[in-house]
Amino acid sequence: MTTERRGEGRLRPHPTVRFAPAERKIDLDRCYDELVEEDHPAVDGHRQITIAHSNSLTLTFFHFEEGGCMPEHVVDGAVTIHVLDGYLEVETDEEIHHLEDDQLLFLAPNVEHDVRAVExxxxxxxxxxxxKEERTTANKPD
Structure with missing residues (x-):
């Protein structure tokens, strides 16, 4: 992957190309190097790239600058937040989770949360x- 613009303002190859191979080895250090070298400013103090996508599963790699954030949001699915290195705070209605190197947080579907980079x-x-059938079943009263 290169950081050149690829037609119609694309920074990366189209997802249909990026996610086509059935097997791909992903080097997260290389992802990091490419993200920080991109020629556009970070949004809300972070950069991200989706590194795998298949049906209902998505893997996204993030680099947060100190003070970077993802404002409060909710996802209609289960989420894991795995801190590879650094220190993030993830706030939910229940708690502020302090996550350091090699820690992982699991959030059930529809848990509202935000993410802040302490470093x-x-x-x-x-x-x-x-x-769709899981959403329908989950929302039905007993």
Whole structure:
């Protein structure tokens, strides 16, 4: 992957190209190097790249600058936030989770949360979206 613009303002190859191989080895250190070398400013103090996507599963690599954040949001699926290095705070309605190197937080579907970088950090986010029938079943009263 290069950081050149690829037609229509694309910074990276189109997802249909990036995610086509059935097997791919992903070097997270290389992902980090490429992210910090991109020629556009970070948004809210972070940069991200989706590194794998298949049906309901998405893996996204993040680099947060100190003070960077992802404002409060909710995901219609299970989420894991894996801090590869650094220090992140993830706030939910229940608690502020303090996550350091090699710690992982699991959030059930629809848990509202935000993410703040206390220091320069790298994070691997996994999202497993609920299938339509799971959403329908989960929302039915007993």
């Amino acid at each position: 320069d950090s790298r994070m691997l986010l996994t999202v497993h979206l609920q299938r």
